[in-house]
Amino acid sequence: MDKTDEAPAPRKIIHVDMDAFYASVEQRDNPDLRGKPVAVGSSQHRGVVAAASYEARKFGVHSAMASVTAKRKCPDLIFVPHRFDVYRDVSRQIHEIFAEHTPLIEPLSLDEAYLDVTENLQKIDTATEVAEAICAKIKAVTNLTASAGVSYNKFLAKMASGQNKPDGLFVITPKAGPAFVETLPVGKFHGVGPATAEKMKRLGIETGLDLKARSLASLQSDFGRSGSYYYWISRGIDERPVQPDRVRKSIGAEDTFSKDVFSEEDAAQGLRPLLEKVWRYCAANAIRGRTVTLKVKYSDFQQITRSRTAASAIASQTDFEQVATGLLAAIFPPRKGxxxxxxxxxxLGDEADDDTQLRFDI
Known part of the structure; x- marks a missing residue:
């Protein structure tokens, strides 16, 4: 067979995920916290856990859990305030280590990223050895541990990184990929949230093998555009490239009130600093957006969203505030706090992307 007819060699993708990142930084910097259940966040009645140490996770404490619930699950839980400036500094150190091996780095957050090391800068023979080198240097430089997943695509690398946490490495080869997916519960699939997993369960889809048995047409019918993604990942196929210049698609902010809010005036007052925070980011980065989404969580934890999309980018902070307050006004009076x-x-897009500016009359 002519070389031009040969199938391309599989990519070599690594997903690196720091272990309990925020909590681990706090334990590193405060020896008194080591070996103890730690939650980064506020212990106040309305507080929420931003991150939990592995000692806390043994009690069922996890991120996004209400602080009162976390404290009930783990009475000895120690709350510490977040220090995002410190976490960002550590994240920069970690990304400098990534860059020693490849320029193809797609950050997902401060503590995790995809790396394409199909051709790595250190000329290391295998992706597994690259992952080992990266994790070892992270530990040497930051005194923190990372877990890594190695595979031939992003989906499987992401799945692999969670297999041997903490401080672990897991490899899924092209030969092993399809079989690995078949045994995986769909609730553990990256990209399948709780609501989708519940819908799949109602449809009799509980494992990758069940998902694989469904046709592309039926999955598209049941799950829309996501159906194609589910069809291919159930076969261990994911052609998405690592995108080092991935454009941020949204920017948001939210806050939990110290007391339930019932009046539109109080809600608008609480919303104002969030609007200012989002707009400051847009102004600093010379970007504008078209869709405004309001998120509301009620006292019983029911959550709703309301959105409005403009024909072109929102031109000013005043326009942004008008749209947001219009969405807010539409939910009043609420039936609960x-x-x-x-x-x-x-x-989101660059300011230069829009030649016209839209004014709203609300």
Whole structure:
């Protein structure tokens, strides 16, 4: 067979995920916290856990859990305030280590990223050895541990990184990939949230093998555009490249009130600093967005969202605030207290992308 007819060699993808990142930084910097259940966040009645140490996770404490619930599960839980400036500094150190091996780095957050090491800068023979070298240097430089997944695509690398946490490494080869997916519960699939997993369960889809048995047409019918993604990953196929210059698609902010809010005036007052925070980011980065989404969480934890999309980018902070307050006004009067408000601006692009500016009359 002519070389031009040969199938391309599989990619070599690594997913690196720091272990309990925020909590581990706090335990590193405060020896008194080591070996103890730690939660980063506020212990106040309305507080939420931002991160939990592995000692806390043994009690069922996890991120996004209400602080009162976490404390009930783990009475000895120690709460510490977040230090995002410190976490960002450590994240920069970690990304400098990534860059020693490849320029193809797709950050997902401060503590995790995809790396394409098909051709790595250190000329190391295997992706497994690259992952080992990266994790070893992270530990040497930051005194923190990372777990890594190695595979031939992003989906499987992500799945692999969670297999041997903490401080673990797991490899899924092209030969082993399809069989690995078949045995995986769909609730553990990256990209399948709780609501989708529950819908799949109602449809009799509980494992990758069940998902694989469904046709592309039926999955598209049941899950829309996501159906194609589910069809291919159930076969261990994911052609998405690592995107080092991935454009941020949205920016948002949210806050939990100290007391339930019932009046529109109080809600608008609570929303104002969130709007300012989001707009400051947009102004600093010379970007604008088209879709405004209001997130509302009620006292019973029911959550709703309301959105409005403009024909072109929102031109000013005043326009942004008008759209947001219009969405807010539409939910009043509420039948129950409001616990949390959030605002999201999406459809982001450079200011230069829009030749026209839209004014709203609300």
């Amino acid at each position: 409001i616990r949390l408000l959030g605002i999201l601006l999406s459809g």
